[in-house]
Amino acid sequence: MSTSEQVIPHGHVLRYTLKERLTHWVAAGAYIYLLLTGLAFWSPWLFWVAVLLGGAPVSRMLHPWAGLIFFAAVSQMYVMWSPQMKQTDVDKRWWKAVGYYSTNQDDKMPPAGRYNAGQKFLFWGFFWGAVALLASGLVLWFPERIPWNLRFLRYISVIVHPAAALITIGLFLIHIYMGVFAERGAVSSVIRGDVTLAFAKRYHPGWYDEIVRESSAPRK
Amino acid sequence: MSQEILRIQKISGHSGTVPGEDTQRQFTVCKLIDTTTCIGCKACEVACMEWNDLPFGETVFDNTYQTMPETRWNYWNLILFNEHEREDGTLMWLMRKNQCMHCAEPGCLAACPADGAIVQYTNGIVDFQQANCIGCGYCITGCPFDIPKMNPKTNRVFKCTLCADRVSEGLEPACIKACPTGCLHFGSKDDMKFLAEGRAKQLRDHFDFPNAGVYDPPGVGGTGVIYVLHDATQPELYGGLPKDPHIPWTVKLWKGPLKWLGNVAMVGGLIGLVVHYLRFGPKAHADEDTHPGGEKS
Numbered sequence: 001m002s003t004s005e006q007v008i009p010h011g012h013v014l015r016y017t018l019k020e021r022l023t024h025w026v027a028a029g030a031y032i033y034l035l036l037t038g039l040a041f042w043s044p045w046l047f048w049v050a051v052l053l054g055g056a057p058v059s060r061m062l063h064p065w066a067g068l069i070f071f072a073a074v075s076q077m078y079v080m081w082s083p084q085m086k087q088t089d090v091d092k093r094w095w096k097a098v099g100y101y102s103t104n105q106d107d108k109m110p111p112a113g114r115y116n117a118g119q120k121f122l123f124w125g126f127f128w129g130a131v132a133l134l135a136s137g138l139v140l141w142f143p144e145r146i147p148w149n150l151r152f153l154r155y156i157s158v159i160v161h162p163a164a165a166l167i168t169i170g171l172f173l174i175h176i177y178m179g180v181f182a183e184r185g186a187v188s189s190v191i192r193g194d195v196t197l198a199f200a201k202r203y204h205p206g207w208y209d210e211i212v213r214e215s216s217a218p219r220k
Numbered sequence: 221m222s223q224e225i226l227r228i229q230k231i232s233g234h235s236g237t238v239p240g241e242d243t244q245r246q247f248t249v250c251k252l253i254d255t256t257t258c259i260g261c262k263a264c265e266v267a268c269m270e271w272n273d274l275p276f277g278e279t280v281f282d283n284t285y286q287t288m289p290e291t292r293w294n295y296w297n298l299i300l301f302n303e304h305e306r307e308d309g310t311l312m313w314l315m316r317k318n319q320c321m322h323c324a325e326p327g328c329l330a331a332c333p334a335d336g337a338i339v340q341y342t343n344g345i346v347d348f349q350q351a352n353c354i355g356c357g358y359c360i361t362g363c364p365f366d367i368p369k370m371n372p373k374t375n376r377v378f379k380c381t382l383c384a385d386r387v388s389e390g391l392e393p394a395c396i397k398a399c400p401t402g403c404l405h406f407g408s409k410d411d412m413k414f415l416a417e418g419r420a421k422q423l424r425d426h427f428d429f430p431n432a433g434v435y436d437p438p439g440v441g442g443t444g445v446i447y448v449l450h451d452a453t454q455p456e457l458y459g460g461l462p463k464d465p466h467i468p469w470t471v472k473l474w475k476g477p478l479k480w481l482g483n484v485a486m487v488g489g490l491i492g493l494v495v496h497y498l499r500f501g502p503k504a505h506a507d508e509d510t511h512p513g514g515e516k517s
Contacts, residue, residue, distance in 0.1 A: 042482070044333070060355055061375075103500055140357075142357075144357050154361040155468045155469075158471055159470040159478065166478075177497070182503050
């Protein structure tokens with residue numbers, strides 16, 4: 001679809017297509033289930049969470065399946081977004097100025113494209129985290145099927161799985177904070193798909209310029 | 221099973237204190253297996269199945285005197301057979317009764333995330349409580365002896381209980397009762413160690429076994445099942461008995477430093493975000509102007 005068709009009335013612009021939104025929420029739903037059940041197995045202090053979710057045996061049974069759904073959604077994200085997630089020169093400058101970003105001095109930031117460097121980092125963090133979680137999770141799904149002389153696979157998996165999960169939890173916290181609390185307009189963008197042109201201009205000036213350029217180009 | 225005199229001193233996946241810890245003084249019980257007098261008759265295997273009422277499973281014949289390749293969820297006691305050629309060319313038939321070792325520091329219990337699925341009684345017996353088991357199989361990874369086995373139908377893990385029900389009533393485990401050669405003994409850990417060391421000395425002094433010794437691996441805090449071996453320097457000969465068993469270091473890392481680091485990072489991260497929001501608040505609304513510092517104009 002050409003960018004000109006994305007422009008919708010009232011000074012709004014389409015940021016996420018329906019497919020992108022659906023993928024996001026499938027991943028989000030699966031991840032939250034995985035997070036809650038995973039934390040229940042992580043610490044005895046949180047074991048009650050699994051009880052609330054239908055009992056620990058049920059959580060143990062469904063956790064791997066939710067993992068497969070999460071990985072499928074992340075794979076779809078990879079297909080949709082990985083070309084847009086490549087690091088650019090602007091991203092290098094963005095990281096140098098990240099102090100301004102975290103103290104809300106966004107006018108001092110280099111012009112980010114559709115995704116800023118932080119969002120790209122989040123994407124790759126979640127992608128590689130999901131790969132590590134899947135690989136170790138498959139071993140932990142059927143530990144009794146791993147032959148004794150391949151037991152090192154189990155030994156690696158019991159440490160890789162929680163370590164990778166912790167990394168994604170860190171990313172998840174930042175993602176929720178940025179999306180829900182820090183950037184007003186981000187939540188509705190991933191629900192209804194559109195953001196205001198002002199939002200695009202402030203947070204993703206590179207992307208905004210692209211939209212303006214393409215929408216003012218002569219129509220075919 | 222009787223809980224009347226079986227108090228719990230260690231409990232898996234449990235927050236808070238352990239009921240029964242230090243409430244009662246009990247002998248640590250121990251099973252002594254003298255491999256030098258075992259004839260591989262398998263009376264212990266049958267007695268185990270009978271007493272524990274385990275369903276019959278098919279045996280696997282592999283041209284040895286072994287009943288099947290390894291223990292199963294419903295076959296907790298298996299004599300492992302090895303035909304060993306000594307340096308002088310003579311043959312030895314090594315028989316080792318394999319079952320749960322009832323470690324003082326059990327790897328299964330350390331790895332288990334389910335509250336109360338694995339317990340250790342004050343007498344040292346490590347017991348699985350299938351009603352609390354969630355079927356994750358972490359105990360399989362935690363065990364350095366390859367003992368816990370999953371029942372594929374119920375997704376619950378089973379292993380030798382050291383006949384905790386019999387022991388709680390003052391009886392010896394069923395395997396001990398059945399042994400015809402007296403190679404199996406049962407009593408307090410101190411007594412069994414004394415008996416075992418005496419037998420090992422006898423083998424060293426009066427038979428041709430200069431390396432005879434007792435297997436009570438310190439890596440898992442000692443075990444509730446100890447062996448007398450003709451050659452204690454080569455336990456691997458006896459069906460792959462590990463020389464220096466430990467709880468896998470990745471399990472220790474996961475349950476120790478990683479858990480602390482992870483908890484601190486998660487709680488610290490949450491607090492950090494709240495403080496950040498209190499200090500800086502949301503980014504200015506996209507159609508508002510900002511001054512440096514995020515304050516509204």
